[in-house]
Amino acid sequence: MTLVQRRNVLSAFAASMLAFAAGASSAQELVIGAPLAMTGPAGQVSADVVKGAQLAIDEVNAAGGVLGRKLKLEVQDTTGAPAQAVQLVGSFARNPNVIAILGPINAAEVGAVTGLAASNKIVVYAPASAGTVPGVPDLKFNEWTFRLNQAQPTVLGPLVNQVAAISKAKSITILNYSDNGAYVDAGNLWQKTAEGKGMTVQRIQFPSATQDFSAIVTQIKKDTQLVGIGALSGTLGPLIRAIRQAGINAPIMGDASILAASVFTVSQGASKGAYSYSSYLSGAGTGTNEFIAGFKKAHNADPSAIASYGYEAVKLIANALKTQKAVTRQALRDGLGKTRGYKGITGDVSYNNSGDAVRQSVPLVQVGDNGELKKVGDIKLQ
Known part of the structure; x- marks a missing residue:
């Protein structure tokens, strides 16, 4: 075999291996x-x-x-x-x-x-x-x-407005994490919106690592007419159960975390009637x-x-x-x-090239008897 022939054979072998590698990839x-x-x-x-x-x-x-x-x-x-x-x-x-x-x-x-x-x-x-x-x-x-x-900044304000209108609430207790910036912002937005409507606002903040909620629920005013909770699902289930066990029956609202399957289960159904928003129905x-x-x-x-x-x-x-x-x-x-x-x-x-999904409105939903979602309105986004 000549040098040229050997080079041609090697080139063909290399090409076949590249093709194999491309196919494997x-x-x-x-x-x-x-x-x-x-x-x-x-x-x-x-x-x-x-x-x-x-x-x-x-x-x-x-x-x-x-x-x-x-x-x-x-x-x-x-x-x-x-x-x-x-x-x-x-x-x-x-x-x-x-x-x-x-x-x-x-x-x-x-x-x-x-x-x-x-x-x-x-x-x-x-x-x-x-x-x-x-x-x-x-x-x-x-x-x-x-x-x-x-995105919470586009929907949490309108959520307060609509739930307050439905429940005719004149007062609200806002509970939110004190060490989570997103939920501090959520609590601030709820408070600003509620005060803008002339509602009486009680604000309670607590660390996200909290597991015993007895000290929190005893602070909630018994006559509050609406409760907004800014927290993740691992907190929401036991906190909502504790709120209801304390005899506080005001409507509850939260962001989409309140719709996690575990919240209804862990709260033992106490999240029934809670308000939130969901693009999925x-x-x-x-x-x-x-x-x-x-x-x-x-x-x-x-x-x-x-x-x-x-x-x-x-x-x-x-x-x-x-x-x-x-x-x-x-x-x-x-x-x-x-x-x-x-x-x-x-x-x-x-x-719009990146970022959050572009929507004009999302459904206002309420948790049903078995944890299912019921549409009760539409929230026009800010």
């Missing part, structure tokens, strides 16, 4: 890294997100995946700590098989990683996060950060019947509104990649940014 799973607060006060919110996201992944994979690639969810616990979220997002970003980040949950965690998302050019999609984000004034995210749940949106049927088959229970956000986020990720006809991080970012009028289980979803 295209067959690899697309990983969605999920840095979520699986423990701590947000643990049940994260658990619901994971259940919804995994159901969506199973459905996408059963239908052939995304452009021939199967999806895989890899969950890591942030414990609710921004520093841990930063570490996990950095680790996921360095893995070339990770196509997107699903999470984190807490607004402080989102604030800690949004710059990291942009510098690493990887989408951070935080479906259940809703609070004011430290370091992100006016919720003007960079083009790599997206959320799905309704059973029987509404596109595909909710299929979502409910799939969730019941997987978990023998009805899905919560929080689970719907995890589910919808994965479906939006898959849709964005398919519309761009590519499975790259840039294609995902471009596809999500161009999403207009996507019809899903949380209604019509659009994005």
Whole structure:
């Protein structure tokens, strides 16, 4: 064999190996890294997100995946700590098989990683996060950060107005975490709105690590006509139960965390009648019947509104990649940014290049006898 022939053979072999490697790479799973607060006060919110996201992944994979690639969810616990979220997002970003980040949950965690998302050019999609984000004034995210749940600053003021009108409340007791910036802001917004309506306001703040709520409920005025709670699901269940056990029967309202499945269970049904907001409603949106049927088959229970956000986020990720006809991080970012009028289980979803989902209103909901949600109105967003 001549030198030229040997070189041709080696070149052909190298080309075949590159083709093999390319084929192997295209067959690899697309990983969605999920840095979520699986423990701590947000643990049940994260658990619901994971259940919804995994159901969506199973459905996408059963239908052939995304452009021939199967999806895989890899969950890591942030414990609710921004520093841990930063570490996990950095680790996921360095893995070339990770196509997107699903999470984190807490607004402080989102604030800690949004710059990291942009510098690493990887989408951070935080479906259940809703609070004011430290370091992100006016919720003007960079083009790599997206959320799905309704942002608290746009909805909490109108929520007070409508619930006060329905209940004819003239006074409100606001309870919120003292060491969580998003919920301090939520309490401030509720207080400002209520005082603007001429309502009498009682404000009680407490650490997020609180487990014994007896000292808190004894402070609540017995004649209060409305109770607003700014806290995560791990706190809401036992706190609401303690409020009702103390004989305080005023209507209760909260942000979307109050809709986590565990809140109704842990409160032993005491969250019945609580008011909140949810873009997901059973029987509404596109595909909710299929979502409910799939969730019941997987978990023998009805899905919560929080689970719907995890589910919808994965479906939006898959849709964005398919519309761009590519499975790259840039294609995902471009596809999500161009999403207009996507019809899903949380209604019509659009994005203005990045940031929070663009909606004009969300349903005002009330928790029913068995923990289900009942629509009682519409909240026009600020």
